Amino acid sequence: DVKVTQSSRYLVKRTGEKVFLECVQDMDHENMFWYRQDPGLGLRLIYFSYDVKMKEKGDIPEGYSVSREKKERFSLILESASTNQTSMYLCASSSKGQGVAGEQYFGPGTRLTVT
């Protein structure tokens, strides 16, 4: 069974803290993604990676960075957390050539609250 796991389901951090969100997939997928989900706005792409050590900005990269040192792991970093980064963060992965083209597999999400 395919699996995408995220390090925490719930996280509470203070303004200004550095926050690490970790995502691991066991499907040997090339592509990995970080989204944030806010009510009425749907999913917005923060960053994605199509290979180890490769990263591309999505639609809302400001205030975030990412790291992909190993194929199975994709980390999202909030350099200095702010209250407007309170959100649900979803990680996803997809394969380049197998299965339904573009199909993404999602983790359960991390609900981050910044106080």
Add this chain to the structure above:
Amino acid sequence: GEDVEQSLFLSVREGDSSVINCTYTDSSSTYLYWYKQEPGAGLQLLTYIFSNMDMKQDQRLTVLLNKKDKHLSLRIADTQTGDSAIYFCAESTGGFKTIFGAGTRLFVKA
């Protein structure tokens, strides 16, 4: 830029059919998807359709695509309380990026 729009809420009675609608702007979209998100979970692919198809049926699910109007719909027959979830319309050209709509929250009343 690319955009996907869908209504935010839909309420139906158990046993009725549900129809969730979506419009998209990118005429080069190759794949159109419906994802389902149950409470406390990530999204899961429900069904998809290629842009050269008009219709796809999969058990209780029927997907209709009107490419001329860039309109996609998902019909769920005999809707059950277990179908209560958020349904996301999404489109891609088969590359890296998938554009998601805001999601339609389906309420099923017993």
